[in-house]
Amino acid sequence: MRTSQFFFTTLKEAPADAEVISQKMMLRAGYIKRAAAGIYTWMPLGLRVLRKVENIVREEMNAAGALELLMPAVQPFELWEESGRGPAYGPELLRFKDRHQRDFVIGPTHEEVITDVVRRDVKSYRQLPIHLYQIQTKFRDEIRPRFGVMRGREFLMKDGYSFHTSFDDLVREYGNMYATYSRIFTRLGLKFRAVAADTGSIGGDGSHEFHVLADSGEDDIAFCPDSDYAANVELAEAVAPASPRAVAGKAMEKIATPGKMACADVAAFLAVDIRNIVKTIAVVSEQEDGGKKFALLLLRADHEMNEIKAGKIGALGTFRFASDSEVQETLGCIPGFIGPVAVDREKVAIFADRTVAAMSDFVCGANEAGFHLSGVNFGRDLPEPEVFDIRNVVAGDPSPDGKGTLEICRGIEVGHIFQLRTKYAKALNCAFLDEQGKSQIMEMGCYGIGVSRIVGAAIEQGNDEKGIILPPAIAPFAVCIVPMGYHKSEAVKAAADQLYAELKQLGIDVVLDDRNERPGVMFADMELIGIPHRVVIGERGLKDGQFEYKGRTDAEATMVAQGEIVGMLQGKLCAA
């Protein structure tokens, strides 16, 4: 492509309402143009990137044995009634009536439609497994669309659905997709992590999210740099400390801590490490017989409680935080000074986090306003507690796979694989006849990739003060040729045209900046729009048979002999 035949619309400044880096850069670089809140036109430059991402996704899905189809964006609402999801979905679901007053939705997702297709066409176990996917524009009426294409209302998604005769076969395909997604993000040239995600009622290993790592990400991910372990912070297991509980060394003592209700204040007041303080959280679970069960959760003071994990304590069940009056009534003390010592274990259950269980000589509330206890020890001053993992992991925690310690980073979710099991197949009666001729409900998996979101996420991961930095696989062009004086020097023009023709011949995605602009403008534009490799051709270099090469993130340009530039670029592009 020659810039003179392209449509460049770079801006000096991003619009004031752009919030995140990728959005600002994409608007400045002319990748996208805003049409309405959360709705964008993909300009020719941005569309090149979007299509490259789309094609890599498609190639890998096909190679994995999935079959592409295309479902309608407009779906009859009856299917959503049949699945029971329609009423539950809320206002993000765009519903409308057609001119005949029939109800439709603009599909934000296609479980119902694909299940309807499969239940009509698949009758026998011999037709299974089948994995069908599409790459399609979707609409979700976000209450607050933001972050440009990362949380837009109209967006491009790959959504795939697999159907199986057994859970085992679903697990096999799930593994296939895990590997396929890993290949996709590797080919895209992105730093990513596959993280175990909380799957709510489905549980187990049934769901992974794929995150592009970027400081601006919305999700916290715990990962082990020495293995491929990664999980959402909320889901990562906090294992027990490696070293056992130290032997008690202090006597228990009641200390006046007037007005010191927050753990940090207590630590400062007593001049003890906050990691020696246990915080006590009072909760109540309503029992089926109408009664209430009161319980105390013990955490190290610097740790965060994880409600999902605590919710899984069988003896506790679904719980809520206790009110001040319930605390007063049960423990005879206001919150802020409560603790686990000398409580009536008939009335109050105590559950300690694994880290707390390994503590000794700790500080906790004394169940008396204005007082704490110090030198407290399990087994001596209070009974051994029941022990659970009830906190979020923190950096430095041991990795659950035993292969090192965890770090925390931020990620942008760009993919999600999910074992749906029989949720939709059951609701829509999507059944097959097994080898014995018996009707069985199919097992289902679903697999999503946010194609347009990837473009935003890639730019969140790759940018600097000059603009966008993209991997060659998805940059709008892999190489740019910037001639100094294309319209003035015959020699420069000839050399530029020849290199351009050679690279094109080799199938390299090259752009020749043949605009009659100042070098500074051309350099700035090519850097802003994120071209990974730049070749500058000038009269001075040409005299010595030299071109100037600079990688997008190189500090300095280097001179390269004319005869070597093509091989060098090929080498760099193959390595990428």
Added chain:
Amino acid sequence: MRTSQFFFTTLKEAPADAEVISQKMMLRAGYIKRAAAGIYTWMPLGLRVLRKVENIVREEMNAAGALELLMPAVQPFELWEESGRGPAYGPELLRFKDRHQRDFVIGPTHEEVITDVVRRDVKSYRQLPIHLYQIQTKFRDEIRPRFGVMRGREFLMKDGYSFHTSFDDLVREYGNMYATYSRIFTRLGLKFRAVAADTGSIGGDGSHEFHVLADSGEDDIAFCPDSDYAANVELAEAVAPASPRAVAGKAMEKIATPGKMACADVAAFLAVDIRNIVKTIAVVSEQEDGGKKFALLLLRADHEMNEIKAGKIGALGTFRFASDSEVQETLGCIPGFIGPVAVDREKVAIFADRTVAAMSDFVCGANEAGFHLSGVNFGRDLPEPEVFDIRNVVAGDPSPDGKGTLEICRGIEVGHIFQLRTKYAKALNCAFLDEQGKSQIMEMGCYGIGVSRIVGAAIEQGNDEKGIILPPAIAPFAVCIVPMGYHKSEAVKAAADQLYAELKQLGIDVVLDDRNERPGVMFADMELIGIPHRVVIGERGLKDGQFEYKGRTDAEATMVAQGEIVGMLQGKLCAA
């Protein structure tokens, strides 16, 4: 692709509500599946065809210098208010309110959005011309969706828009698109015609429709087999007969024709050729001063009046048909017996079709109930009329380009190119600064192709009792290999696998039917889904080193030596 890894869902019978051949065949072949009225899922087989069409369109548009972008399907309604088109569009326009009660439409077309993009980004004549296009799913809430994907509610379109500094430059790009569209339909392998279309108020050469020829088409096209002249029947010029008016040979005579009001009845009753009868149509045009102008239009009795052409008679203006009482009042006679002889030319204007002007000794109404005149001649029995082209052409008429006679065929409109001029640019103030620094409104062209409709139209053009017949460029697979006994004979399996691998290696789109089905089932399926070339491999042939080849439309199969089959297929695919 191996059929065992694909998803074939052929049906014995098409659903009862399928109306046209392409719809029935596409449903039977498993190309598409109905989701709602006029809304279809493109199954993997059909999507292969759709994508092939899409890619040819894209390649040719890119080669023609147009740049692809992607506009949102959801558009803010304000743009439609600005262009003035919103209120006029009617119920086909799907409008909705988002959760913040802002008005949006699902865009059936994108003139407003693209004009908004260009007015924001293009400031100078130096940035023009620019041609931007997209290939996108559109929605139109048809009152009666039908004909499968040919008139669906959700469909895939290529829509392009060009912007120019001058009308001359628009005409240049229009010519470029005319040539590009011709290349596209040629590459698709379809019989088509580019026809001049009526452009309403724009007129001139400002619009062409591209039609795929098929007997089931909705539009009548007049074309000259000896040249590239083609036009909608409504727009084709009916030129004057080649031979001049014959000399009057009969005396005018009044003949009783009791009750014979229809021309055909008069012809039968008088035993004259209907081509010797002139029919008289009474019309009224309301004048600006409130008065009425009464006029008679004269046509040969077997010809059809063309209201669009008649509406262009300047002296007549906008007209309506006269009521019976107006006819009675003006001519003193009931309709059915009216004629042009002896009428008061002060009160009644007479306009004759060109064919009528060349008639002599003709029959017409006598302006007296129950009577006609015969042997009537212009210049002798009534003054020479004003002459216009006011009828539809018929087969056998001279071609307006003087290169032969016209034939009439039916076509399905699949493309439309249009000189919009400044209609939208003016409404949305899409302006540029010219070389003198003066602000000017841009000239615009728009260019559409119904991508999904092409698939339906191609099947309307190509089918037989066995199923779909598609050109290799867009068939779901170009070649099928059908082994007889793949699961029983090692030799057959080996030969089939080897041929499959060889063809794949050559980039030929081949499908190997490795299902364990009876030969008849496999043959029928491959014919139904429209594979152009079939190779059958059986043990008997293999003994003689022979494969059996049959083209989809060949009457008989032929035996081909194993070593020659690949070269033969390559030859056939290159020739296609």
